[in-house]
Amino acid sequence: MKAETFLPNDYIPAEDEPFMNERQTEYFRRKLLAWKADLLDETATTIEGLQDAARNIPDIADRASEETDRALELRTRDRQRKLIAKIDSALRRIDEGEYGYCEMTGDPISLKRLDARPIATLSLEAQERHERREKVHRDD
Numbered sequence: 616m617k618a619e620t621f622l623p624n625d626y627i628p629a630e631d632e633p634f635m636n637e638r639q640t641e642y643f644r645r646k647l648l649a650w651k652a653d654l655l656d657e658t659a660t661t662i663e664g665l666q667d668a669a670r671n672i673p674d675i676a677d678r679a680s681e682e683t684d685r686a687l688e689l690r691t692r693d694r695q696r697k698l699i700a701k702i703d704s705a706l707r708r709i710d711e712g713e714y715g716y717c718e719m720t721g722d723p724i725s726l727k728r729l730d731a732r733p734i735a736t737l738s739l740e741a742q743e744r745h746e747r748r749e750k751v752h753r754d755d
Contacts, residue, residue: 620640622642627642629726634723635712635714639715643714643733644706646730647706651699651702651703654702655699657692657695658695661692701734702733704734705733705734717737718736718737718741719737719738719741719744720740720741724738724739725739
């Protein structure tokens with residue numbers, strides 16, 4: 616079992632340290648785990664809310680409004696479920712030593728990009744190329 620890496624509370628990954636060293640890796644692991652925990656807490660709250668909301672509303676307009684709200688909430692939770700899968704994938708990449716590297720080019724993804732979007736799998740340049748290609752093919 617690996618010893619826990621010491622990480623000060625105010626630690627922020629810096630460009631002048633070796634890329635994806637133990638401290639950076641631990642920083643992103645903790646960030647991803649905290650994000651996942653927040654999403655799971657929100658999901659539990661939603662489930663409780665939906666169970667409480669299962670009541671008979673006689674007014675048709677009120678019922679329609681509540682159904683619309685419920686559908687929107689479920690769509691949001693579905694997006695979050697997919698996000699949790701991406702977080703799990705990022706955690707797996709950390710464990711395998713592949714985290715922080717572009718899937719397309721193999722180059723390091725900038726620390727600023729990873730800090731803003733810790734589930735990123737493409738460098739900014741590769742993501743822009745991917746989106747341009749996607750747009751071109753979508754217009755066909």
